[in-house]
Amino acid sequence: MIDEIRKAVAERLNELDGVVALRRWSQGVAPHLFQKGDDLSELEIAPKYPLATLVSKLHKRYPTIKLGIVARGCDERAFIEMAKRNQIDPDRLYIIGFACTAEDAQACYCTEPFPKNLIVGTPPAPGPVNPLVAKYDAMPLVERRAFWKQQFNKCLKCYGCRNICPECFCEACAMEDMAWVEPGLLAPPFPTFHMIRAMHMASRCVACRECEHACPAHIPLTVLYDLMRRDIGDLLGYVPGADIKAQPPLSLSLKQSPLRQGAAH
Amino acid sequence: MEYKNTLTTCIYCGCGCSMFVETMDGHITGVWPAKTNQISGGKLCIKGWNVTSFVDHPDRLKTPLIRKDGKLVEATWDEALTLVAEKLNTVKKESGPDSIALLSSAKCTNEENYLMNKLARAVVGTNNIDHCARL
Numbered sequence: 001m002i003d004e005i006r007k008a009v010a011e012r013l014n015e016l017d018g019v020v021a022l023r024r025w026s027q028g029v030a031p032h033l034f035q036k037g038d039d040l041s042e043l044e045i046a047p048k049y050p051l052a053t054l055v056s057k058l059h060k061r062y063p064t065i066k067l068g069i070v071a072r073g074c075d076e077r078a079f080i081e082m083a084k085r086n087q088i089d090p091d092r093l094y095i096i097g098f099a100c101t102a103e104d105a106q107a108c109y110c111t112e113p114f115p116k117n118l119i120v121g122t123p124p125a126p127g128p129v130n131p132l133v134a135k136y137d138a139m140p141l142v143e144r145r146a147f148w149k150q151q152f153n154k155c156l157k158c159y160g161c162r163n164i165c166p167e168c169f170c171e172a173c174a175m176e177d178m179a180w181v182e183p184g185l186l187a188p189p190f191p192t193f194h195m196i197r198a199m200h201m202a203s204r205c206v207a208c209r210e211c212e213h214a215c216p217a218h219i220p221l222t223v224l225y226d227l228m229r230r231d232i233g234d235l236l237g238y239v240p241g242a243d244i245k246a247q248p249p250l251s252l253s254l255k256q257s258p259l260r261q262g263a264a265h
Numbered sequence: 266m267e268y269k270n271t272l273t274t275c276i277y278c279g280c281g282c283s284m285f286v287e288t289m290d291g292h293i294t295g296v297w298p299a300k301t302n303q304i305s306g307g308k309l310c311i312k313g314w315n316v317t318s319f320v321d322h323p324d325r326l327k328t329p330l331i332r333k334d335g336k337l338v339e340a341t342w343d344e345a346l347t348l349v350a351e352k353l354n355t356v357k358k359e360s361g362p363d364s365i366a367l368l369s370s371a372k373c374t375n376e377e378n379y380l381m382n383k384l385a386r387a388v389v390g391t392n393n394i395d396h397c398a399r400l
Contacts, residue, residue: 018266025272028301030285033268047300047307061289062266158311164298214298216308 001098004120005070006040008096012068013038016094019068020051020058033058033067045070045098050210052078052166056087068094074108074208076115077241078166081204084248087169099123108209109222132223148224152194154217155187161211161221162197167204174200194224202228203248206241235259267291272299277312278371284309286317293317353389362390370397 009019013036022044023032029044031054052075055067069075076095083090097115102124105113109130114123139147162168162175174180174196181193188194205225212222232238236249236257249257270285283302287295296314300307319325329345330337340348356364367389369381385394 018268023270025270028272028283028285028299030270030272030297030299031287032270033266035266049297049300057289057294058268061294065266156310158309158314160298160309160314163314213300213307214309216310 001121002043002045005045005096005098006043008119009034009043009068009070010040012094012096015066016068017062017065018058019070019096020054021070022046022049022051043070048072048074048104048208048210050078050164050166050208051075052082052088055079055093056082056166056169059088059092064092066092066094068096070096070098071115071117072098072100072104073110073112073115074206074241075166076117077112077206078208080241080244081167081206081248082169083244085169090244096120108207109226110207110209130220130223130226132220133226136223136227148194149190151219152190153187154219155194156217157186157188157193158216160214160216164210164214166208166210167201167206168197170200194221198224198228201225202232203236203238203240203250205229270297275309275313275316276372277316280304282309282313284313284316293320357389363393365389365391366393366395367391368395368397368400 005021009021012019013034018033018035020031020033022029023034024042024044029047031049031051032043033054034040034043051069051071055069058065058067069079071079076097079088079090079093079095082088095115095117096119097117099118099121100108100110100113104110105124105127108127110127113126114121136144136147159175162173175193180196182189205228207222207226207229209222211225212220215221229240232240232249237260238246238249238257240248247257267288267290269288271288272283272285275282275284282305283299284305285297285299286293287297296309296317298305298307298309298313305313328339329342331340331345331348332338353365367381367385369378373381382394385391
């Protein structure tokens with residue numbers, strides 16, 4: 001599969017200014033901007049990194065360049081939400097999509113482990129639902145609160161979940177706002193710190209799982225965001241990352257995007 | 266349009282977390298946790314995520330400063346080191362080597378900390394050496 005991807009990248013580099021993908025260095029793999037003439041035998045597809053973030057940075061820094069990207073399903077979903085919020089320019093982006101492996105789909109609990117612009121690979125079966133979601137659903141409210149209190153008590157306040165997230169790009173972050181989050185507390189105040197992020201992830205989270213991978217305290221953050229995605233889907237009929245033309249409901253009025261009655265969990 | 270990631274190790278403590286420092290056209294533009302690293306496995310703490318923030322910071326000292334007439338003025342390394350050496354010699358002469366303590370740092374390499382230990386014991390003549398966290 002990787003040879004097919006390298007070939008597709010080589011072809012696209014004739015007409016694009018660069019292609020964002022992963023590159024193997026002497027030790028380790030990191031995101032990279034491949035340009036014409038670069039050695040494509042160094043191009044890699046794992047481990048997964050949030051490459052949409054890099055495209056956004058490059059689009060902002062060089063306002064006319066046209067880029068390609070070697071993208072997974074979650075990278076493509078991230079672009080769709082970023083494009084709606086002016087973080088990337090979809091007219092300057094060509095997607096060389098490839099399918100994740102069945103193992104990736106399982107490990108990420110991914111419902112769509114391939115991009116719509118699928119060029120290389122065969123879509124694997126979707127991964128299972130995270131078993132913690134069902135466990136959480138069965139808990140009474142008081143236990144749910146105790147569960148999250150215990151989890152968030154482990155937080156080191158590294159901001160890694162926010163930093164790695166392709167959908168976190170606000171210049172002024174509410175998680176750094178002293179009005180909401182009292183400075184100097186470790187673990188950070190419960191529930192404001194994490195709930196601010198959870199609320200801001202509603203209609204944004206594309207389930208790439210990067211936050212959970214980046215968390216040094218092993219907090220199951222994506223359980224919270226999966227539940228948020230489920231509620232946004234049930235209540236407002238919106239699936240983040242699915243359709244570039246669908247307007248995010250939180251930027252519309254309730255008249256434009258009415259709540260669906262009786263859908264709340 | 267030059268893009269580069271440089272693999273490095275966090276300078277803030279002894280754990281040895283690994284990260285890529287991202288540069289565009291020679292300027293630092295971010296940090297990526299190194300997912301393939303066995304020590305940190307793609308995770309960083311708040312220090313690691315902000316490990317480059319001092320590099321272009323406007324408050325960063327670019328030369329030593331010496332206080333003259335109550336004001337800090339820029340000086341050369343030769344001037345600053347000569348002044349420190351003179352003052353240490355004076356204190357040692359007047360009050361003895363144990364009136365001096367040296368505080369080293371986790372931001373330094375093992376080798377630099379070894380040299381600091383040598384400076385304390387062999388040059389100054391005191392066992393008063395400790396970690397900057399005790400400061």
